[in-house]
Amino acid sequence: MNTNAAGEVSIPFAHPVYIRSVLDCLNSRGIRPSTVLERAGLGWHDLHDEKQMVDFSVFRRFVAHAIHCSGEPALGLMAGSMLQPYHSPVGIAAMSSETLGQGLQFLSRHSRLIFGSLEFHFEMGPRLSTLKVKPSRPLFETRVFVAQSIVGAYCRLLEAMLGRPADELVVGLPYSAPKDNDIPCLRYVRRAVFEQEHLTLQLPSELLAVPCSCADAKVFLEASQACQKMASEMRHGGFVQRVRHALLDRLMANPDVAELASSLGISARTLVRRLAEVGMTYSDIKDDLRRTHAASVPAAHRLAGGDDRVATGVCGPDQLRAQVQDLVSGRPEQDAAGAARGCAVERGGRAVRAVDVRPEESVRRPFLPVSQAPVLLTP
Missing domain, CATH: 1.10.260 (434 Repressor (Amino-terminal Domain))
Structure with missing residues (x-):
């Protein structure tokens, strides 16, 4: 333990x-x-x-x-x-699904990539479809905060998938109603029921066949593959983290696979094989560390262009494809001006600038492939 x-x-x-x-x-x-x-x-x-x-x-x-x-x-x-759907491959896959039902089923299968101690169960009935969220361990005093955050994120995700607010949503909350009758949840949903055993999110079953507003088969496939890779890394993350840490210490020396394997006390063949078991290569890890190192200075991240649909979490297929390509390949491209100054990197439509920005001004960063991935979720 x-x-x-x-x-x-x-x-x-x-x-x-x-x-x-x-x-x-x-x-x-x-x-x-x-x-x-x-x-x-x-x-x-x-x-x-x-x-x-x-x-x-x-x-x-x-x-x-x-x-x-x-x-x-x-x-x-x-x-x-504020947890935007396009900030994780789980959210991107859900948004780009063919129908709302397919997206919610995908969400329930891969929710642990965001919240490690919550189980999402999606049930389809003749009249109502229900997403139940059950903690796998006691949440103690955080249970209200966690339940609220899932509701907020889920509402944002549904709006992105449907292209409109999900006014049909009914929320069951696992705590008592406030004594002053001030129910913040009603700012986001029209109906909330309290003192339920678990958090429940219900929609009419007929909505499950509604096409997603950002449906895109290619984006969905790529995001699904990114989720599968993250899930594999979660199962085998200890070894991947060990390789990452060892390589990070020697990154400037640019060791080849044999040199790093020797420092870990294993053969190069064993290192390559164990990484292959989680769908990774030595080059993948090295390239990812280089990108992270290049962008590790405190920086502000903002969406370029000011597209209202992006600002509200509702992206078109082209924007989603650009996001998911960053998740899968994550190739940073430095523009000419940034190259001259050595302080600007642009990735997935987000400008990262290391000058005149304090870290507390913004903390949102693009979602990259991880060796230890974990809610919600996306939204």
């Missing part, structure tokens, strides 16, 4: 992309993200996509400090709605 530095049992819980969405929400409310990170025992370096999921004990501290600093009991809803 793994334990952390404080002697607590280590429970991987949430992917860094989810933590960054909460920090984005705090930043939009005038709260310095660095303050919450420091109090939770996190650093900016813990928020890279290549990092492992945030441990549950750390997540509990993070949520407590985030709610305390914001003074907003509905912070989970707000943060969840």
Whole structure:
């Protein structure tokens, strides 16, 4: 059983992309993200996509400090709605599915890539389809925050898939109604039912046959492959992380596979074989580390062009294809001006500039292939 530095049992819980969405929400409310990170025992370096999921004990501290600093009991809803569908291959695959039903089924199968301790079960009945979210371990005081964030993210995902708000959605919440009758959830859905055993999200079954507004078979296939790769890395992540760390220490020396294998005490053939078992190659890891290293300076990430559909999480097939190509290949391209200054990298329509930007101004980063992937989800 793994334990952390404080002697607590280590429970991987949430992917860094989810933590960054909460920090984005705090930043939009005038709260310095660095303050919450420091109090939770996190650093900016813990928020890279290549990092492992945030441990549950750390997540509990993070949520407590985030709610305390914001003074907003509905912070989970707000943060969840900022977790854009196109920030993960799970969301991209769901959005590019042929129909709403296919997308929701895909979501239920791959939700653990975002939240490691939540199980999503999709049930189709004659009148209603229900997505049930069950925690695989107690969530303690974070259960309201987690439930709210899933509702916010799910509403954003449904809007992206349908091309309109899902007014038919009925939400069952696993906690009591507020005594003051102030129900923040009603800002996002028209009907909410409290004191349910688990979080439930219901839609009329007839909606499952509705085509997704961003349906694209090629994008769906590529995003599905990215999810399969992430899931494989989760199962074999220990060895991949070991290779990454060893290579990172020697990255400037550019060791070949035999040299790195020797430093790990294994043969080059064994290293290649074990990476192949998770669908990776030595070159994949080396290229990914180089890209991450090049973009690891504190930077602000923003969508280029100001497309309203993108800003609301509703992307067209061409934009989705560009996003998923970054997920699969992630080739950064440096423009001429950026090359001259050595400070600009452009990837997937996002400009990364290392000058005159403080890290707390924005924490959203493009979603890259990871060795330790983890919610929601996408949204």
